[in-house]
Amino acid sequence: MDLASAKQLGAGLAVIALAGVGVGIGHIFAALVNSVARNPASRDRVFGLAILGFALTEAVALYALVIAFIILFV
Amino acid sequence: MAASGSIDALSQFQLHPVLGDVGRTLHIAQSNVMMLVAMVLTLLLLWAGMRPRALVPGRLQSAAEMIYEFTYNMCLETIGPEGRRFFPFIFTLFLFILIGNLVGVFPYFFTFTSHITVTLALTMVVVIMVTLVGLWIHKLHFFSYFVPQGVPKLLLPLLVPIEVLSYLSRIISLSVRLFANMMAGHVMLEVFGAFVIMLGGLGLLWIVPAGLALAVNVALIGFEILVAVLQAYVFAVLSCIYLHDAVHLH
DSSP states (O other): OOHHHHHHHHHHHHTTHHHHHHHHHHHHHHHHHHHHHHOGGGHHHHHHHHHHHHHHHHHHHHHHHHHHHHHHHO | OOSSSSOOOSGGGOOOBOSHHHHHHHTOBHHHHHHHHHHHHHHHHHHHHHSSOOSSOOHHHHHHHHHHHHHHHHHHHHHOTTHHHHHHHHHHHHHHHHHHHHHHHSTTOOOGGGSHHHHHHHHHHHHHHHHHHHHHHHGGGGGGGGSOTTSOGGGHHHHHHHHHHHHHHHHHHHHHHHHHHHHHHHHHHHHHHHHHHHHHTTOGGGHHHHHHHHHHHHHHHHHHHHHHHHHHHHHHHHHHHHHHHHHHOO
């Protein structure tokens, strides 16, 4: 296997982390729907927390993406 | 880009000297110019917005007041009553990143937050200030922050290094989060923009997929605006949380 194809495979492997991120974001919004359904009045407060959690989880996806970019282009 | 058959996604982040010979001598890149633009826009928003001082605010004044109140409440809620002292810092940080992110969405504009040097510098300012604030308020007692309470003494040699490491890794996580979000978004825009050009060049039959790619690009711009605001908010709120930790020690 030459270096170029190894790089492409490595970049592909690096973004497997997105599976975990998908599960995490799904959990966050499932919990958001649950809590808003139980107590609609809490929507404003819970929504901010959910967005914060979403951004923190999404950052993990972007770390994987950055690693993939580094493998591919740097 | 289309001619060579590969997508050159990262060249959009390259820095070029601007303003001719003056810029070349002083090392002024488009990134620095955009920082000045962000600063001027921030000052304009606040100055022009608050100039009427109307009791019933107009559109611009509402925007200025809303950003102000939003950040102020965020400071007070996250840090506590002491948050008032840190509000100017958080407000400056939030507006600088917010305007920088938003300006970068416009075509032909440069996003200075898509460079790790910029976000790392901002993060270093935050982390060093948080550490100094902790040392200033609690003196040497600040180091008890790294000693978790209510754990067996036997575990401390293991836990204290972990706490120190997690404290230091804030530098990486905070800076890479903002940088990676902005960079990934702009790479995505570039990739779909390249799709439009590549597909459009293939012939009449490929107009429809090219249009689809263009539609995706339009949606992505909307998503980028969301991410720009969200990441500025996240950066500010995490700075607030770190300040809370430094002020209250857990």
